[in-house]
Amino acid sequence: MSAAATDHEHALVYPDEPIYSRITAGKLAMWLFLLSDGFSFSGLLLSYGILRGSSQVWGCTTEAIAKTFGCIEEPALGINFTALLTFLLICSSVTMVLSHASMVEGDRKGALKWLGLTVAGGALFLVGQCWEYWGLFGLFGPHHGLIHEGLKFGATHYATTFYCVTGFHGLHVLTGVLYLSAVWIGTAMGKTDANTLEVAGLFWHFVDLVWILVFTFIYLIPN
Amino acid sequence: MSEKETKQKEAAAGPTAESSKTAESSKTAEASKVVHVKDESTPSTHDAHSEPGHAAEHGHAAKHGHAAEHGHHAPNRKEYWQVFAVLLVLTILEVGVAYLQSYVGKTALVTCLVGMALGKAAIVAYFFMHLKHETKEMRWTVVIPMMFPAIYAFLLIAEGTYRALWGT
Structure with a gap:
């Protein structure tokens, strides 16, 4: 095949499919993956809801509860700090969508800047989550982490579901940070286009979307 | 050939x-x-x-x-910032509502919190994930499957409420 023909194939317009329009194969594949991932999170959140709904006490978080039900006291989950993490993820979603916007407008430098901020936001979220779990060995204040304070995986449904749901989400954030870092490098090298960023952005927005639900169900809904 | x-x-x-x-x-x-x-x-x-x-x-x-x-609509940066502001306000409201548990009934509180969370999730999907620009069929392809876990959750909650109220 001649070089011209190869180039032409590289530039083919995605077919104007009558139902899904010009959605690219990569974008459709990402959507299907996100649906399957959405079912995974749904399973985790549903089991969380079933366990929580059927338990006598959810979280032995005060001395009074511990005395009444004869359970070992566990730490309560902090809302304020997690609200900050939520804010961070929302900010990173905005920077992601602005990165894609810059790429559509042909501003590769702008795309790199916003994408870099998105990666930084994701990395900060991970640091925050580590701080919440382990307290980062006392590096950032007196907080020693939920594990140190007695929220032990396997001890109660309250603790186990907390670590399963937030841990699974944290793995997604880690994956997103690595994925977006790779896209950043590809963009810096001129090997990506707006579609690459849009597909990567879909994953990142999904991570944000799931966190919005996790934040509400795990942290905000009171006992 | x-x-x-x-x-x-x-x-x-x-x-x-x-x-x-x-x-x-x-x-x-x-x-x-x-x-x-x-x-x-x-x-x-x-x-x-x-x-x-x-x-x-x-x-x-x-x-x-x-x-x-190419499936890329002209970006609307103003709209993105407006969506960010709405998400921010809803998050602040959520946290505020969560602190009202001593003053508001639990059912109203949970309904309010879940409603706001679902609203925020829908906003992210519609604007940031560009479902707004997809065809109607594509939107339903995403929404319909995700309705099943929600329906299951609704049935479980309805069953739990029924048992709690009538003790059967």
């Missing part, structure tokens, strides 16, 4: 092969335009299709414009 074999393959492949054939026949005329595709400083596919001649051949650009041709 012989000409006969090529024709047989094209017949078997149907419209896709036909499109390739058309592309092949026009490749000579397009060669000079397509060279731009390899320009590494800007997105490759966009460059190729920003050529008026090329766009006209595909018959899309005149109707939908350059960005729409």
Whole structure:
């Protein structure tokens, strides 16, 4: 095949499919993956809801509860700090969508800047989550982490579901940070286009979307 | 590959092969335009299709414009910032509502919190994940499957409420 023909194939317009329009194969594949991932999170959140709904006490978080039900006291989950993490993820979603916007407008430098901020936001979220779990060995204040304070995986449904749901989400954030870092490098090298960023952005927005639900169900809904 | 074999393959492949054939026949005329595709400083596919001649051949650009041709609608930065502001306000409201547990009934509180969370999730999907710009069919492809876990959750909550109220 001649070089011209190869180039032409590289530039083919995605077919104007009558139902899904010009959605690219990569974008459709990402959507299907996100649906399957959405079912995974749904399973985790549903089991969380079933366990929580059927338990006598959810979280032995005060001395009074511990005395009444004869359970070992566990730490309560902090809302304020997690609200900050939520804010961070929302900010990173905005920077992601602005990165894609810059790429559509042909501003590769702008795309790199916003994408870099998105990666930084994701990395900060991970640091925050580590701080919440382990307290980062006392590096950032007196907080020693939920594990140190007695929220032990396997001890109660309250603790186990907390670590399963937030841990699974944290793995997604880690994956997103690595994925977006790779896209950043590809963009810096001129090997990506707006579609690459849009597909990567879909994953990142999904991570944000799931966190919005996790934040509400795990942290905000009171006992 | 012989000409006969090529024709047989094209017949078997149907419209896709036909499109390739058309592309092949026009490749000579397009060669000079397509060279731009390899320009590494800007997105490759966009460059190729920003050529008026090329766009006209595909018959899309005149109707939908350059960005729409590739499924990329012209970005609306103002809208993105507005969505950010709405998400921020809803998050602050959520946290505020969570602190009202001593003053508000649990059912009202949970309904309010879940409603706001679902609203925020829908906003992210619609604006940031660009469902707004997808076809109706694509939107339903995403929404319908995700309704099943929600329906299951609703049934479980309804059953739990029924048992709690009537103790059966």
